[in-house]
Every structure is written in C-alpha cells, then in structure tokens.
Amino acid sequence: MATTTDLSQNPAPKRKRSRGSWLYPLISVAAVLAFLIVWYLVALAEVWKPLFVPRPSDVWEQFIRASTTHDGNVGYSGEYLWQHLWSSMSRLFEGLALGVLIGVPLGIALGASKTIAAILHPGVTVIRSLPPLAYFSLLIIWFGIGDSAKVVLLFLAAVAPIAIATADAVGNVPIDRLLAVRSLGASRLQTITQVVLPSALPEMMTGLRVALGVTFTTIVAAETVNGLPGIGGMVRDAQRFNKTDVVVLGIIVIGIVAVLLDIAIRALDRRVVPWRGRA
Amino acid sequence: MATTTDDNSGVVATRPGALRFADVHHVYGQGASANPVLGPIDLDVPGGEFLCIVGASGCGKSTLLRLVAGFMPVSIGRITIDDREISAPGPDRGMVFQQPTLFPWRSVRGNVELALKLRGYPRGERRAEAERLLRQVGLGDAMHRRTYELSGGMQQRCATARALAGDPEVLLMDEPFGALDAITREHMQQELHALWRETHKTIVFVTHSVDEALILGTRAIVLGGRPGHVLLDLPLNLQRDAEGDTHHDAGYADLRSQISHAMDDDYQRSQSEVPR
Ligand SMILES: Nc1ncnc2c1ncn2[C@@H]1O[C@H](COP(=O)(O)OP(=O)(O)O)[C@@H](O)[C@H]1O
Ligand SMILES: [Mg+2]
Numbered sequence: 347m348a349t350t351t352d353l354s355q356n357p358a359p360k361r362k363r364s365r366g367s368w369l370y371p372l373i374s375v376a377a378v379l380a381f382l383i384v385w386y387l388v389a390l391a392e393v394w395k396p397l398f399v400p401r402p403s404d405v406w407e408q409f410i411r412a413s414t415t416h417d418g419n420v421g422y423s424g425e426y427l428w429q430h431l432w433s434s435m436s437r438l439f440e441g442l443a444l445g446v447l448i449g450v451p452l453g454i455a456l457g458a459s460k461t462i463a464a465i466l467h468p469g470v471t472v473i474r475s476l477p478p479l480a481y482f483s484l485l486i487i488w489f490g491i492g493d494s495a496k497v498v499l500l501f502l503a504a505v506a507p508i509a510i511a512t513a514d515a516v517g518n519v520p521i522d523r524l525l526a527v528r529s530l531g532a533s534r535l536q537t538i539t540q541v542v543l544p545s546a547l548p549e550m551m552t553g554l555r556v557a558l559g560v561t562f563t564t565i566v567a568a569e570t571v572n573g574l575p576g577i578g579g580m581v582r583d584a585q586r587f588n589k590t591d592v593v594v595l596g597i598i599v600i601g602i603v604a605v606l607l608d609i610a611i612r613a614l615d616r617r618v619v620p621w622r623g624r625a
Numbered sequence: 626m627a628t629t630t631d632d633n634s635g636v637v638a639t640r641p642g643a644l645r646f647a648d649v650h651h652v653y654g655q656g657a658s659a660n661p662v663l664g665p666i667d668l669d670v671p672g673g674e675f676l677c678i679v680g681a682s683g684c685g686k687s688t689l690l691r692l693v694a695g696f697m698p699v700s701i702g703r704i705t706i707d708d709r710e711i712s713a714p715g716p717d718r719g720m721v722f723q724q725p726t727l728f729p730w731r732s733v734r735g736n737v738e739l740a741l742k743l744r745g746y747p748r749g750e751r752r753a754e755a756e757r758l759l760r761q762v763g764l765g766d767a768m769h770r771r772t773y774e775l776s777g778g779m780q781q782r783c784a785t786a787r788a789l790a791g792d793p794e795v796l797l798m799d800e801p802f803g804a805l806d807a808i809t810r811e812h813m814q815q816e817l818h819a820l821w822r823e824t825h826k827t828i829v830f831v832t833h834s835v836d837e838a839l840i841l842g843t844r845a846i847v848l849g850g851r852p853g854h855v856l857l858d859l860p861l862n863l864q865r866d867a868e869g870d871t872h873h874d875a876g877y878a879d880l881r882s883q884i885s886h887a888m889d890d891d892y893q894r895s896q897s898e899v900p901r
Contacts, residue, residue, distance in 0.1 A: 525696055526720065526784075526787075529695075531743050621729035
C-alpha cells in the first residue's frame with residue numbers, strides 16, 4: 347500500500363491515484379454485495395429448486411463442514427477444504443515451476459538461434475494452440491491417473507506461453523542497448539546475462555502471468571479425473587452426488603483464489619520489473 | 626591539437642587517441658541488395674581533437690561512428706587508433722547513443738559499475754571509481770536513483786559516465802543531445818565542453834545541428850553525397866566568452882554559412898537524383 351509519505355514524495359501519481367485508489371475497489375465490492383443479495387433473494391423466493399440454486403446459507407454450512415470435523419467425518423471426503431486447495435495448488439506450482447525452468451532456457455534458445463527456432467517452433471506452436479485437455483488422455487495412458495499425468499499436463503500448459511514470450515523478448519532487445527554493452531567489451535555470455543535476460547524480464551513476467559491463468563483453468567478441469575484431494579476433484583465429486591451447495595462452494599473458492607493469485611502476480615511484477623513501460 | 630608544448634620542459638608530447646581513416650568504405654548487404662553508404666573516407670584526427678560530424682540524415686554519420694566503435698568491420702580500407710587497427714570494440718573507445726541505452730534494472734551507479742566490471746576494473750575499486758565518474762558528469766546526488774526516474778539530460782549524463790568507464794582515449798557520441806529540449810541541450814553542451822577541456826580526450830561528435838558543431842568542435846566535417854564522403858573539412862578556432870559561447874566570435878557567421886552551404890548543395894543534389 348502506498349502511504350501518504352510515499353505519495354507526498356511523488357506528487358504526480360498522487361493526483362492520478364487519489365480518485366481511483368478507493369473509488370473503483372469500492373464499486374467492485376458493491377457489485378459483489380449486489381450479486382450476493384440477488385442470489386439470496388432468488389434462493390429465498392425459490393424461483394428455482396435448491397438443487398439448481400442452493401441458498402447462500404447452505405453453501406456457508408458446507409464451507410463450515412468442509413473445514414471442520416463433524417460427526418466424526420473429516421472435512422469433505424476425508425480432507426479439509428484447505429487440504430483440497432493445497433493439493434491443487436501444489437500441483438499447479440509444480441507444473442508452473444517446471445514450465446519456468448524449461449520454458450526460459452527454451453525461449454532463450456528459440457530467440458537466439460534461427461536453427462533451433464526452425465526445429466522447435468512448430469512443436470511449441472502446436473502445444474500452445476491445443477487446449478491442454480486435448481492431450482490429457484494421452485498423458486493418462488502414459489503416466490497413469492495419478493499426480494504425474496496432471497503435473498506433466500500443467501507443465502505443458504505453462505511451458506509454451508513462457509517459452510514464446512521469452513523468445514519474442516530475447517529477439518526484441520533494443521539494438522542500441524546491445525551495442526552499448528558490446529562497446530563496453532562484454533562477452534557473449536555477459537551480454538546474455540547482463541542485458542538480454544533483464545531486458546526480456548517484462549515480457550517474461552507477462553508470459554508467466556498468462557501461464558498461471560492457463561494452468562489454473564487446466565488444473566480445475568484436469569482434476570475431474572481422479573482429482574481427490576483437489577478442489578476440482580471436490581467439485582466433480584459433489585456433482586456426481588448432486589451436492590450443488592458443495593459445487594457452488596468449490597466454484598466460489600476457485601474464483602477467490604484466482605483473484606488472489608492475479609493480485610499476487612501483479613505485485614510480483616511491480617517488484618521484479620518496476621521499470622515496465624518506463625524505459 | 627595533436628602536439629602540444631609542455632610548458633615546464635618544452636618537450637613535445639603527442640596526445641593519445643589519434644584516429645586515422647584510410648580509404649574507408651562501407652557497404653550494407655551483399656549481392657543485389659548491396660547498399661554502399663560510405664566511402665571513400667580519408668581522415669586524420671589528431672589525439673585530443675573535438676571533431677564534429679554534420680550531415681543530412683541517412684548520409685552515414687552513425688555508420689561511420691559504428692565502424693570506429695568496432696561494431697562491424699569496414700568493407701574496404703582501415704581505421705586505426707594510435708596506429709592499432711580497429712577490428713572490435715575496445716576499452717580505448719566509449720560510446721554514447723542518441724537514446725540513452727541505460728539498464729533500468731540497475732541504479733545509476735550500478736550502470737557505471739557494470740561498465741567498469743566489463744572493462745575489467747578490479748572489483749574493490751569499482752564503487753569509488755563509479756562515484757568519481759558520476760560526480761564528474763554532475764550526477765553526484767543521483768547515484769542511487771533508478772535510471773528511469775531521471776530526466777532525459779540526466780540519463781545522457783549517466784550514459785556519458787558509463788562511456789567514460791575505464792578511461793577510454795576516444796569518446797564517440799551519436800547525436801547525444803538530439804532528443805533534449807533546448808535549455809537542457811545548451812547546458813549539456815557547456816558541460817561536455819568542460820569535460821573535454823579537463824580530460825582532452827578525442828571526441829567524435831555526430832550532430833545534425835550546425836550550431837552545435839560550432840559551439841563544441843575544434844573541427845567540423847560535413848558528410849554527404851552517395852555514398853557518403855567528406856564534403857567539407859573545417860578547423861574551428863572560435864573564441865569563447867565567459868559563458869563558453871562561441872557565437873560572438875567574428876568568424877562564427879562565416880563558418881556557419883560555409884557549413885550550411887555545403888549541406889544545402891548536398892540536399893539539392895540528393896533531390897535531383899533519381900530515387901533508387
Ligand atoms: N543496419 C543497416 N543495414 C542496412 N542499411 C543500413 C543499416 N543502418 C543504416 N543503413 C543505411 O545506411 C545509410 C546511412 O545510415 P546512417 O549511418 O544511420 O545515417 P545517419 O546516421 O547519417 O542518419 C542509410 O541509408 C540507412 O538506411
Ligand atoms: Mg544516425
């Protein structure tokens with residue numbers, strides 16, 4: 347959060363922020379509240395059966411049940427809600443981490459060498475164009491229905507946007523910036539580590555953000571196959587038993603986590619590339 | 626001047642950083658798309674000279690500077706610095722570009738420290754040397770700022786400090802003040818001239834402003850024609866007033882009109898050519 351002292355040192359952004367900083371978040375909160383009220387009224391009036399539109403109170407009760415031990419039952423299906431969430435998130439971060447680990451060097455290679463680009467570009471483009479679930483069945487045949495297939499799926503979903511963003515960025519470093527570092531006597535390796543990679547950081551962060559979005563939607567869908575524990579698995583399981591309130595609970599949790607992840611990655615972006623759009 | 630008399634001993638010393646261009650040509654591309662942009666260039670630049678290169682855009686000024694910087698080999702001929710042939714970038718030459726090419730992920734001082742590191746400066750001495758260079762260009766108070774927070778003029782000062790890392794004999798500047806507003810530009814010109822008076826490095830300064838050349842240079846050449854070559858080569862020995870200005874000198878108007886005429890003639894000729 348920007349404190350008043352921060353702003354007073356930077357008078358220009360102050361004027362721009364003073365209105366937007368509270369007004370628009372307030373509108374967002376109001377919109378969410380309005381939605382909850384409409385939902386409550388619709389459920390109260392029983393416009394549709396609770397099987398289709400559960401009451402907010404039912405969903406809240408499921409939230410409590412899924413988070414506690416009740417009548418000797420632990421959470422939902424033997425795991426607490428946070429454990430379902432944690433399972434999904436650890437799969438997601440494993441896949442994403444692999445995607446960064448492989449995607450960044452791959453992107454550098456694609457951006458630095460026309461030959462490597464010619465060899466790998468068709469493959470990377472195909473992987474990026476296919477919806478990840480299209481090859482999920484094949485991964486299940488190869489890796490079984492356990493976690494490996496899901497992590498590999500997430501890795502494949504993440505690696506393409508990261509590699510492509512990195513490759514584009516590496517190919518678009520301003521020529522004078524490269525000449526400047528060359529005139530200082532940098533070796534090829536020094537040019538890459540000191541200039542090419544940092545120059546590419548803003549686009550790489552954008553690629554990471556895209557990858558996070560893709561992996562998040564993918565994990566929820568992928569957990570429809572043997573996804574327990576997992577938030578997607580919980581939703582799928584509840585749907586099979588017509589527990590609509592649990593389904594809605596899962597959707598709300600997924601939505602909230604998606605928003606939080608986006609806020610987190612934006613904050614990370616501001617920390618990592620504070621010069622974005624300014625240099 | 627290449628040779629100066631040392632007042633104490635009377636010994637004649639030659640300043641380092643002498644550039645010599647011998648029958649230099651440059652062609653971009655090959656075969657059918659070959660585009661000869663420069664040549665022939667024959668020039669002798671004594672060490673310590675402040676050489677201004679003027680000419681219409683596209684006449685090859687930046688190309689000439691890039692050849693001296695060693696970014697690409699000359700197509701024909703040779704360029705030497707103190708009789709060493711130029712074949713690659715080297716610590717004897719520093720370059721400042723029109724757009725400041727600073728690294729925004731590093732602080733102002735960090736940019737200069739990186740330059741010193743790449744120049745092979747010992748680790749323990751980098752910080753002090755970077756601070757000395759930044760004070761020299763008037764950025765003593767901005768060392769810890771982020772480069773993208775600086776004004777255009779301050780960014781070019783930082784770029785100059787970076788180019789001075791490792792104490793090169795020759796400073797190459799490609800329209801360094803071209804993007805600055807008039808007032809900032811005037812200040813930067815005075816500061817650069819002061820820097821040159823202190824260090825007496827050879828400076829090759831590209832500009833398309835005739836006045837800038839007359840304010841700064843000890844010599845001006847006009848580049849033009851196709852491929853680009855030296856149309857006019859003038860020594861400038863203008864007197865400076867207290868503010869460092871040269872336009873009160875009686876010779877100013879005459880030099881200005883000579884250079885302008887050479888550029889105008891070049892422009893007329895280029896307009897009558899059949900576009901390729
Ligand atoms: N990298 C390049 N490849 C091909 N042609 C170039 C390249 N750089 C410059 N040129 C051409 O060479 C000519 C001279 O360019 P340049 O040296 O940049 O001129 P100036 O700096 O005087 O404006 C121009 O016609 C330009 O189009
Ligand atoms: Mg140019």
